[in-house]
Amino acid sequence: MTIEAVDPAEQRRSSRVEHNVDEVIKKKKKKKRKRCKRKVSIQVKRPVKMVSRTLQRLIDLCQQVFKGPGTVPSPSDVRRLRHILDFMEPEDVGLSRDLQFFQPKSVVVKENRRVSYATIYKCHNFSLCIFFLPATAVIPLHNHPGMTVFSKLLLGTMRIKSYDWADTQDSDNYDSPSKLKLARLKTNRCFRAPCETSVLYPTSGGNIHEFTAVTPCAVLDVLGPPYSKDDGRDCTYYRENLYGTLSNREEFTKTEDDGHRYGWFEEIEMPQESEMEGIPYLGPQIDESISY
Template sequence: MQKLNLRRVIAKKRKQFPRRVRRPVLSVSNTLQQLSDSCREAFKGPGTVPSPQDVQRLRHILDNMKPEDVGLSRDLQFFKPGNITKENQRVTYTTVCKCDNFSLCIFFIPEGGVIPLHNHPGMTVLSKLLLGLMHIKSYDWVDPETSNNLLQQPSQLRLAKLKADKVFTASCDASVLYPTTGGNIHEFTAITPCAVLDVIGPPYSKEDGRDCSYYRDHPYASFPNERTGEAKEENDSYAWLEEIEMPEKSKMDGIEYLGPTPTPF
């Protein structure tokens, strides 16, 4: 009799709390699997930079990457022209896969949204604009000796050379930045809703000294210098960067990744 009552209780609970339905396993495209496998071969851990051959292979894979490879479509409401989003909507991100040596992340930037000027300490990063129209500004630090030759460095500022300041469309090739070159400090501004796939190696890690810093740029000519008669083009190719606290608009919301996941993740 006691066993019978127990069975009734269990049956009643099952009706109240049905079994969780498993999400169907999505098939992984060859391109996404190739990207994951190549990242495992290319990224050897902190303090290392992938070989030129490995970088070229990764860029080639990313150049052929399509939104559908990570479960995205331009038909999604977020990417539709004229999509009205709430004011000051934050950037969101999702992690496709991550290990100690690299991570694959997708950033969703609403129209008018900004990922402020920030750096990638000790990292090699490849970016692929999957959807949208985006303005990118990027800088590299000027070494101290060159900086001193250009002019007296103002307090709390550091000289940087402009690497990119233009608009990119989703048809563009992947870009790459290195720990000290290629535009390690960059800013994204979405002209239309955008999705950007980042390959980051190694990933950010506050514990390992790879925390993100933020900057405000000032025009090169904003401060008096010791040289005269520089061409305007030369002035425009440099800027003073001031390290700042994390801007409010830099805060992001993480969301669950629902697309296909490469093995062995």
């Protein structure tokens, strides 16, 4: 058997190479561990509370614009509010077009046709609510006493039919059936999101309106001041009567000489099938410590 002699210098060089390789491997593992730790820390530190900049700006402006019962925002303030609302998107209040509710063939929508609502914010001077209407759902004719209301259709297609009370002078020109009030048609057409914000005032702009969902819809309402039964701002519902059903004359909803269409309104109790369901608001929250 032959034994080869080992060169001590060569052995030292080999040991150094192995040592260097080990050091390189250790450094790579150490860097990898650091990168993993950074990723975990970012995920842990994600903010739990979401704040929508657009929604926050809307709330801040509402606090400036709405002065309480008996007041109406100035034309310039109305323009400022409409400007923000016109550019609002579903994501600003935590909604997505991909939600099952807004799918045309959604089983959930077909099974439940009740209108639901979520309150985003409410105070003495104003409130923000989102209304969810399944396809074919209706919010019947109702009024907004002493209120200015901004309605922004966020998703879907909706038919809006709105009226204002006719002037006293107009009412005197017609025989008013008992307990009925004369109203003049303001709007009767379909709106499809995205579209401009509609505004109604205490005595004009279509203060009495009806919503009919053509497709599943979400509409954001800003009401100033909000409904309050204690303050005399309770919601009243109406049934529209055709003149022809009350006498032998032709239907009263025909176009009159002044170019407007009219109808007789009768106060009714809220239809049982139209009762709404309140649900929690789960979208971006309001941070009252921030002001934009």
